[in-house]
């Protein structure tokens with residue numbers, strides 16, 4: 001919460017540190033489709049969006065993809081500790097917004113990430129991205145200590161300790177400082193991360209209904225706005241094969257893996273926008289893959305195992321798209337086929 005003494009101290013301590021490292025870390029670029037390497041089971045790689053307010057989800061995913069050490073569950077757990085997801089508050093010592101930035105720290109890390117023309121700690125996008133930027137700088141800092149033999153321990157633990165007590169304290173003690181508050185903070189964030197981490201392998205959280213070979217990639221029963229087959233493309237005007245099925249759904253709705261498998265591709269592609277491809281191995285003697293397209297955010301990374309119902313990303317309108325929808329494809333031996341019979345439509 002905003003009155004949390006530990007968090008407030010962390011931002012103040014971080015402010016002094018941040019001024020020193022800023023020139024090195026200010027220009028780390030982040031693309032919408034960039035996702036870190038698979039850190040599942042290490043730093044809680046895949047976000048379970050159930051407890052994240054939907055309007056903040058794209059930012060949590062984006063901020064959690066700036067560096068491999070800081071994943072979306074880390075970002076989410078910290079926001080919970082800082083503000084309890086309540087925006088608009090200022091703590092008694094002056095920490096502001098979702099991520100509870102102190103004004104001095106904000107000066108260093110804040111940017112107009114949401115593109116609304118102002119840099120404001122009460123703009124959720126600006127706040128969450130600044131938090132990711134700051135976390136990543138701390139992670140780099142502690143990895144520098146480790147490589148020089150000046151500190152030891154898991155990078156995430158040392159990063160969280162730095163966030164709470166300042167990196168100087170981690171350097172001084174060569175690890176997590178023996179402060180009760182700091183130790184408590186590390187334990188608290190790691191415990192909260194569990195709640196925000198999806199089970200990314202095994203059976204997953206969903207099931208494939210009887211009589212279907214694939215589960216629906218969206219919950220509920222969203223309308224099919226354009227079926228598979230020949231059509232005039234809404235943007236290019238060219239008559240050609242529509243290689244998938246379109247579901248009309250609002251931006252930000254979670255997209256679910258239709259069957260367990262391995263992510264073979266996750267990133268931005270021309271036309272498809274943010275796209276994830278999952279290989280499901282052999283079904284009925286054929287190699288089967290599914291693809292999920294035009295997403296506003298990607299929640300998995302290449303090589304990651306997913307279960308039925310794992311959230312692979314969020315509905316969006318990236319690439320050649322006229323509005324928010326999911327373009328869902330099924331491939332048999334690399335050929336696009338009609339997804340309808342696969343999902344019982």
Ligand SMILES: [Zn+2]
Pocket residue numbers: 226242244245246326327328
């Ligand atoms: Zn489509």
